[in-house]
Each structure stands twice: as structure tokens, then as C-alpha cells.
Amino acid sequence: MSLVTVLIIAAILLLIVLSAFFNGSETALTAASRARMHALEQEGNPRAAMVNRLLSRPEKMIGTILIGNTLVDVLASALASGVAVLLFGEVGVVYATAVMTLMIVIFAAVLPKTYALAYSDRMALIVAPIMRVMTIILNPINIAIEFIVRFFLKLTPTTVDDEANILAAHEEIRGTIELQKIEGSVERNDADMLGGVLDLGDLHVSDIMVHRTKMATIDADDPPEEIVDELLRSQYTRVPIWRDEPENIIGILHTKDLLSALVRSKGDISNLDIMSFAGEPWFVPDTTPLKEQLNQFLKRKAQMALVVDEYGEVQGLITLEDILEEIVGQISDEHDAHDTAxxxxxxxxxxxxxxxxxxxxxxxxxxxxxxxxxxxxxxxxxxxxxxxxxxxxxxxxxxxxxxxxxxxxxxxxxxxxxxxxxxxxxxxxxxxxx
The missing domain is CATH 3.30.465.10 (Uridine Diphospho-n-acetylenolpyruvylglucosamine Reductase; domain 3)
Structure with a gap:
């Protein structure tokens, strides 16, 4: 075997190593934890910063990997065919095809991808600097290919291909939570809470409000003694007050305000003017998303709102606790009636x-x-x-x-x-x- 043949075989092995590098890099970078990389970058890890920069432009990263991988695979196959023909004649092409297929599948694809999948974060940090350099070197070819691809995409009937986004981040997170719950990595209650947070944007206040037929309310025209008695017998600290008809809510009575008024009146309930210390009712549309309503509760420092329909009719009420229960589940205290529903x-x-x-x-x-x-x-x-x-x-x-x-x-x-x-x-x- 001549020196030239030995050098060509060495070049083929080197090209297979490069192919393994490109395949492993693709799997490692795409499977790496974005949250972990972000945390490491915040801690000052420069390699994590490189990973995040590569992932911020996935089309360039994938393009570089595909170009590099295609080049080395084609070149390795061509060299192997040439050597095989010299050694075995025309039938050597068949031998070269069989051997190179096995070599590329086993050593350049399956092994590096399996390892990269098992140690994605670690390998991503290792390959990031090299991939950064390769992206710069192959950028002119990448730009040319991107231009050609975009030209042909413009010939298609729609532009959906141009802005393809297989999974939105919202659904990707939800899918990850469900997968981790199935595999047992995340407890069911934890998965429900995480899912509840994601659902806040999809639900409206009308979906979880307490319907008006189940609201505990107080008639403003009742004697103060009856109002105090009703509020004390109620399990709620805030109760809507109505006048003339139950749907005509004119205020919100808070037990803390009532106690303060009783102290000021030295316990004389008969002289209490309930409406003088009742709070103003807050009305919100029944189409308000829960996420927006939660933000409004936090912004206004309020914990109760009355829900109205498009005609302004009261349909029910919603509290901050109702929204929190959509995330953490039922919240009960010693004064809540036991739920046997x-x-x-x-x-x-x-x-x-x-x-x-x-x-x-x-x-x-x-x-x-x-x-x-x-x-x-x-x-x-x-x-x-x-x-x-x-x-x-x-x-x-x-x-x-x-x-x-x-x-x-x-x-x-x-x-x-x-x-x-x-x-x-x-x-x-x-x-x-x-």
C-alpha cells in the first residue's frame, strides 16, 4: 500500500471525525437547556453566552452544520470510492459504498448523536466556540444558499413557509411539562400548577367566577343589626351590598372596616351608617382574560371584582383567591365550608x-x-x-x-x-x- 493511499485513508478517517462533530454539535445545541444556558450566561460563563448567540440565530447554525456535514460526507465518500477502485477495480465502488455507509451511520451519526443527547449541556458548552468559528467561515456559503432558498420560497402560493414556527414557546413548555409528568420527573400537583399558570391566558373571568345565584350579598336597607349578623355568619371577609334589587350592587362591605366602625361607635350597632364605610364596587367585563385580571388585582391592590356582561348586568364576582386556585388548587381555611361537591x-x-x-x-x-x-x-x-x-x-x-x-x-x-x-x-x- 503506497504512502498516498495511507494519507487518503487518514483523510477519510479525519472527515468522518468532522462529520461526527457536526452531527453531535447539532444534537447538543438543539437539545441544550435554554434555561440552564441563560443561567450560566448570567453567572458570566462565556461559553454559555456563545451557545445562546448560536441559538438566537438557529437558521444560521443549522445552515452551517448542514453545509459542513454535507461537504465532509461527500468528500469522504468520494475519496473512499477512489481508493477502493485503485485497490479492487470497478467493484471497489460497491465496497466503498457499503463500508462508508456503515462508518458514517455508526461513527458519524448514531454514536455522536447518542452521546450529545445524553450530555447535551456539557457538549454544547464544548462545541460552541468551534461552531462559532465555523459559522463565520461558512457564512458566505450560508448566505448564498439562504438567498436561493428564499427565491424559491417566493414562488410558492403562500408565505407560511417563510415564517414557519413548528411549536410556539407556550405549547413547547406545556408539552415539556406533560412529558415530565408522564415520565415521573414532575409530580402531578406540580405539573397541574405549572399548567395552571399557562392556562391563565386562555381562560376568562366568566370561566371561574362565582355566579350571581351563589353570591353572598347584603341588602343595604336592612337594619344595621341584621347586616352585622349576616356578615358574621358569612364565611367571607368581603360581601357585596345591593339596594332595590340584588343586581344593583352599590358597595363592598369589608369585615375590617366594620370592626373599625364598631370601635369608633363604642359598640353601638344601631347608629352605624353602613354605606359610610363601604368600599366602591369594581366592575370588570366577563371577557377579561384571567392573566390580565390577575395583573389588575396586583396593580390596584384589590382582591374582589364584580363581573358584568356586555349589557352591564352583574353576572357574578371574582376574587384574587379564585385566580390563585386555578394555579395551586383549592385553598381552604378554618372558616370555609367543607367542599363535598x-x-x-x-x-x-x-x-x-x-x-x-x-x-x-x-x-x-x-x-x-x-x-x-x-x-x-x-x-x-x-x-x-x-x-x-x-x-x-x-x-x-x-x-x-x-x-x-x-x-x-x-x-x-x-x-x-x-x-x-x-x-x-x-x-x-x-x-x-x-
Missing amino acids: IRVQADGTVNVDGTVTVRDLNRQMGWNLPDEEATTVAGLVIHEAQTIPEPGQAFTFYGHRFEILRKTRNKITALRISPADVLAARAARTALQQ
Whole structure:
């Protein structure tokens, strides 16, 4: 074997190493944790800063990797074919193709990509300076290719290709949370809280508000003794005050303001002027996104708002606690009435009040019932059944069986839900009996 042949084989091996570098760099940089790189950059790590600069222009980084990888693979294959022809004749092309395919797949693709995936952050920090230099060197070729690609994209009927964004950051984060929950890396409660934060932008105050029929309110024309008694018997620290009709809210009574007024009057309740220390009501549209409402609560330093529809009619109320519960789950204290609206039975079925929201039921039971078309469980059944069912009727959808237990006028007040596993067990028992 001549010296030239040895040098060519050495060049082929070097090119395979370069191909492995490009493949590993692509996997490491794309799989690296952006949060980790950002934190390291804040700590003054220059390599992390390079990684972030590369990731800020992904089209240039990917273009550089593709150009470099294609060049070295083609050149390695060409040299291997030439050497094989010299050694084995024309049949050497077949040998070269088979050997180079195995070499590139195993040593230039699978091995480096597997390692880079397992140690993405560490490898990204190592390859970042080299990739930075390669990006500068191959930038003229990259610009030329980008110009040609954009030219042909302009010939397509739409411009969607030009601004393609496979996953928005919002959905990417949500997908990561769900994946980590499935794999067990994130606890279910933690995943629910993280998901609750992401959902704030998709929900409106009308989705979680306390409906006007369930609001605790006080008539401003009642005697002060009755008002004080009602407020003390209530489990709330803030109660809306109305006059003439319940929808005409004229103020918000806070227990702290009431206690201060009692101290000033030296305990003489009969002389209290309730409206003199009641707060001004704050009205918000029912279409306000929860994220915006949370910001308004923080900005105004308020904790309660009355929700009105497009006609200005009061539909309910929302509190800061209601929004926080969408993130952390139910918040209860020693004065809250125990919530028995969701009752799990011994046979695996679940009895729920019709007013229970689908989101609360999903969170407590770990289900995935849709809540886009209806807020409450009763609303979901009516929407799917396309009718107001009677007690005793049952419907099956989304893998669950909904049986109506009680109804008051046109309102479903209680249901029994049998989840998929209970239905399957029941069907198995029936099959065995037959």
C-alpha cells in the first residue's frame, strides 16, 4: 500500500471525525437547556453566552452544520470510492459504498448523536466556540444558499413557509411539562400548577367566577343589626351590598372596616351608617382574560371584582383567591365550608354537583374532560346531549358515563359519573355472568 493511499485513508478517517462533530454539535445545541444556558450566561460563563448567540440565530447554525456535514460526507465518500477502485477495480465502488455507509451511520451519526443527547449541556458548552468559528467561515456559503432558498420560497402560493414556527414557546413548555409528568420527573400537583399558570391566558373571568345565584350579598336597607349578623355568619371577609334589587350592587362591605366602625361607635350597632364605610364596587367585563385580571388585582391592590356582561348586568364576582386556585388548587381555611361537591364512591363512581366546574373535576380526579364548550359538569352534559335530561337518564361520552340523579326545574343539580375503568370492570363482570 503506497504512502498516498495511507494519507487518503487518514483523510477519510479525519472527515468522518468532522462529520461526527457536526452531527453531535447539532444534537447538543438543539437539545441544550435554554434555561440552564441563560443561567450560566448570567453567572458570566462565556461559553454559555456563545451557545445562546448560536441559538438566537438557529437558521444560521443549522445552515452551517448542514453545509459542513454535507461537504465532509461527500468528500469522504468520494475519496473512499477512489481508493477502493485503485485497490479492487470497478467493484471497489460497491465496497466503498457499503463500508462508508456503515462508518458514517455508526461513527458519524448514531454514536455522536447518542452521546450529545445524553450530555447535551456539557457538549454544547464544548462545541460552541468551534461552531462559532465555523459559522463565520461558512457564512458566505450560508448566505448564498439562504438567498436561493428564499427565491424559491417566493414562488410558492403562500408565505407560511417563510415564517414557519413548528411549536410556539407556550405549547413547547406545556408539552415539556406533560412529558415530565408522564415520565415521573414532575409530580402531578406540580405539573397541574405549572399548567395552571399557562392556562391563565386562555381562560376568562366568566370561566371561574362565582355566579350571581351563589353570591353572598347584603341588602343595604336592612337594619344595621341584621347586616352585622349576616356578615358574621358569612364565611367571607368581603360581601357585596345591593339596594332595590340584588343586581344593583352599590358597595363592598369589608369585615375590617366594620370592626373599625364598631370601635369608633363604642359598640353601638344601631347608629352605624353602613354605606359610610363601604368600599366602591369594581366592575370588570366577563371577557377579561384571567392573566390580565390577575395583573389588575396586583396593580390596584384589590382582591374582589364584580363581573358584568356586555349589557352591564352583574353576572357574578371574582376574587384574587379564585385566580390563585386555578394555579395551586383549592385553598381552604378554618372558616370555609367543607367542599363535598365531588364525592368518590366505594365502587369507583363519582357523585358531583351540577355546578362543579369541569376544570376542578379534571384536576381532582386526573381526568381530561373537555372544558372548551361548557364550564360546569351540568353544562357539559347539556351541551353533549343537546337537551335538558331528566333524572334517571344516562349518557356516555369521552369514555365516561353520566347519570342524572337530581334536577331542579331546568337545572341539573347532581350527577353520577362512571369513569372508563369502572365501565370496563362492569362490562367484564356482565360478560362473566353471561
